[in-house]
Amino acid sequence: MRRFIVTGGLALVLAACGGAAETEDTAPAETEAAADAGSEAAQPAYGEGDALVAGTDYNATTQLKCGFDNAAPEQTCEAGIKRNWGEEGQHLIEVSKPDGFKRAIFLRGTEPYGADSAQADGSAGWDFATTRDGDMVTVKFGPETYVLVDAMVTGG
Template sequence: MNRLVVVGLLAGSLAACGGAQGDEAGVSAAEGAETGEVVADANNRPPPPPDIPEPISPGDEYSATTILPCGFDGAAPEMRCNAGVKRNWGEDGTTLVEVFKPDGRKRAIFFQGTTPYGADSAQADGSAGWDFEVSRKDDEVTISFGPETYVIVDALIEGG
């Protein structure tokens, strides 16, 4: 019986120690969230930024890659999407930007110079009937293609 009591006390002490450490970590995480500080995980790594995908590498397929603002289902472009550019893609010097959407599909956007003039579309997903609208502010262009929105800077198209 004494052994059970001692084992129980030891187990309780160990649990209390673990709980104290857990509470301390929870408090610092909560304090960090309140103050806006980045709180590292147990391996001393900062948490990943929200909604930012892992970047793709340019490789042979793309002239350059980036992560750009995007929005879907009529939402503002507050998400982040991977994109790759193929400069001088067409025989006439056109440029192709492929945006990797969160659902795993790609959206191709076509440029003549820094002016977008169209996007790939299909009857199957309903995009064949979507409007393609463009607005410019300084060195970036916002493309609204149906319920999708993309913000692309001129530097991606021109290089540099």
């Protein structure tokens, strides 16, 4: 009987130690998981969405070659892209021109199909044309020229 009581008491002590150890081991893991879940809400997981560049509403920013007044695209312009802008697979690239204005270029996948225009600046009647060379597309919009790289759209 005495052996049974000692064995039972030892079993209770071990069970209590094991339970405490499990609580200590699992609590930090649960806290880390909760912290990770909070950070995932701020930035999408790899392959599950597209983060924004801090302080902007762009998914990416870059510099691209541009030209104005029918000049070759030898200048550099700041640009930002909004991926999946509008319908799925459609994107918007906004280019900051040297005159302080922005030009929006619209794309389906990696193919540009148009640009914003206005009567006020005379661009309403401008022709829009593109030429592709590998992973680059040159957009000619009236007297303006822009060189877009596919990686800007695809995130590569």
